[in-house]
Amino acid sequence: MAQAGILVEDDRVELIDGDLIDMAPIGSRHAGAVSRLTRLFGAAVGADAIVSVQNPVQLDRYSQPQPDLALLRPRADFYAESHPQPADVLLIVEVAEASLDYDRDVKVPLYARHGVPEVWLLDVAGRSLTVYRAPGPDGYGEQRRIGSAESIGPVSLPGVVIDLAGLL
Numbered sequence: 001m002a003q004a005g006i007l008v009e010d011d012r013v014e015l016i017d018g019d020l021i022d023m024a025p026i027g028s029r030h031a032g033a034v035s036r037l038t039r040l041f042g043a044a045v046g047a048d049a050i051v052s053v054q055n056p057v058q059l060d061r062y063s064q065p066q067p068d069l070a071l072l073r074p075r076a077d078f079y080a081e082s083h084p085q086p087a088d089v090l091l092i093v094e095v096a097e098a099s100l101d102y103d104r105d106v107k108v109p110l111y112a113r114h115g116v117p118e119v120w121l122l123d124v125a126g127r128s129l130t131v132y133r134a135p136g137p138d139g140y141g142e143q144r145r146i147g148s149a150e151s152i153g154p155v156s157l158p159g160v161v162i163d164l165a166g167l168l
Contacts (some may be wrong), residue, residue, distance in 0.1 A: 018062040030097035058083040069093040090156040
């Protein structure tokens with residue numbers, strides 16, 4: 001659509017179930033949280049994963065969300081030849097400042113239906129993190145709210161631990 005002139009490069013939209021969804025502008029608290037997560041994950045995963053920030057994930061022909069952060073299986077081309085697909089995703093992190101309901105009620109179930117193994121939903125305003133694991137067609141079988149004094153790591157990368165104290 002960008003090539004046809006329907007969208008311009010700066011348009012903030014996602015393709016979700018065949019619909020183009022306008023994304024809210026990124027606020028400073030949201031941007032700060034994404035930057036902090038990028039630094040934490042970059043230091044923690046090393047060469048074990050690619051840290052992808054606000055880039056598309058091709059779930060299927062009709063859905064190409066742009067999660068705030070995704071940990072991807074390493075690939076020599078760094079996904080230059082094609083966007084990552086669900087089998088390439090180790091973890092998705094969505095940061096919600098103004099989009100909590102949309103992220104929780106639309107995007108998290110979408111990720112579950114496509115088999116993304118784990119999603120973290122960081123609620124900036126509510127200062128909480130919800131971890132979703134065990135995906136299935138009806139959503140995630142496991143949901144756990146994590147406190148600010150805790151540490152957590154993605155199940156796909158057992159050696160990676162993220163201290164939440166600075167995030168929440």
